[in-house]
Amino acid sequence: MATVRIKFRPSSAEGKEGVLFFQVIHRRTVRLVNTGCHIHPVEWDGVASSVRKVGDGKRQAWLDVVAYRLKWGVGQLTRIIAAKEAEKAEYSVDDVVAEYGRLPECQTFFGFVRGMIVSKTMARRIGTAKTYSDALSSFSSFRGGADITFDALDCDIISRYESWLKAKGLKRNTSSCYLRTLRTLYLKAVDMGLTSDNDIFRHVFTGFAKTTKRALPVEAIKAIRMVELKEGSALAFARDIFMLSLYLQGMSFVDMAYLKKSDIRNGLLQYSRMKTGQTLSISWEKPMHDIVETYSCLTENSPYLLPIITKLDGTERRQYEKAEHNVNRNLKKVGEMAGLHIPLTTYVARHSWASIMRDMGNDISIVSKGLGHEDIKTTQIYLSTIDTAVVMKANRKLLGCILK
Secondary structure, eight states: OOEEEEEEEOOSSTTOOEEEEEEEEETTEEEEEEEEEEEOGGGEETTTTEEOOOSSHHHHHHHHHHHHHHHHHHHHHHHHHHHHHHHTOOOOHHHHHHHHHTSOOOOOHHHHHHHHHHHHHHTTOHHHHHHHHHHHHHHHHHTTTOOOOTTTOOHHHHHHHHHHHHHTTOOHHHHHHHHHHHHHHHHHHHHTTSSOOOOTTTTSOOSOOOOOOOOOOHHHHHHHHHOOOOTTSHHHHHHHHHHHHHHTTSOOHHHHHTOBGGGEETTEEEEEOTTTOOEEEEEOOHHHHHHHHHTGGGSTTOSBSSTTOOOOSSOHHHHHHHHHHHHHHHHHHHHHHTTOSSOOOHHHHHHHHHHHHHHTTOOHHHHHHHHTOTTOHHHHHHHTTSOHHHHHHHHHHHHHHHHO
């Protein structure tokens, strides 16, 4: 039967890390498999064939990852050998090494999350990819950049991370957002068989705390619309983007940024949400057309409907993020001019659309469908039965209420 050992080969250069490798022996034939892990001689216990945890906290965290990878590798090689022995057929040491080489790389938590970010980006789920990236960046800062294994993730680490977020002055909902995202990623890893579900988030807050109401009533929307602004100014553009978002059923800024002229056909605007990929249809009404037409001279040679993304050079994401920042900065000024009591942002338009629709007596399922909220479990069962035309009719009534 084949055997597996862990070996350490020190570097010939003084002070340099040596390499760890697996030694697989079968019928006196020896093969070496590089683990991809490098450590210093003082960090290796040759008698116990194990990693010594020495150095500062960050180095010890890395040595934990190394030990985890070694344990995983030995386990996989042992499993392969046991399976071949059970088959009672001839096999060589090269067969074992080849099968091991076909396995996916051992996953640490950071590595897994980075893979999920790439996956979401390739699927054009840009919003989700950014949410994952932001959560990883925050957790990595808490860890001092040190990766962590799934085995090492526990309630204590997650609780200390929540305390760290609080100490940095983050609001409860912001902290909860990071923790919810990490929990989502952790459970994905559980579903993929990378770890067991040890309910490590049970002692932290992952809910939604009550916040200051961000929705505006119809009268406040009218006040915003009637503020006198210089035509063609940055303030006027910000106000137009706010109103257009409201008219377009509370459409998010990123979705407006990526709207194309070709998305409008036969009196309908059809687009896919960047966050979920869900396709939505909106009746194309005159108030929407009027705003877009105001800026048509700036989009004459562009496939996009609005002058938010102006260069097709791979910097599209940075362009819309910068534009959103500028629009929100100018909207706060517009809000002050309109006498509002809350900071005005593009997201207020989305909240306001939902709130006004509800106050006009529309069923919550219509509001949910209009917003593209496919993840609201309490309304999901109704979504398939709500005709898009019903949403369009309700939105047209809202426009009339604002414009009259």
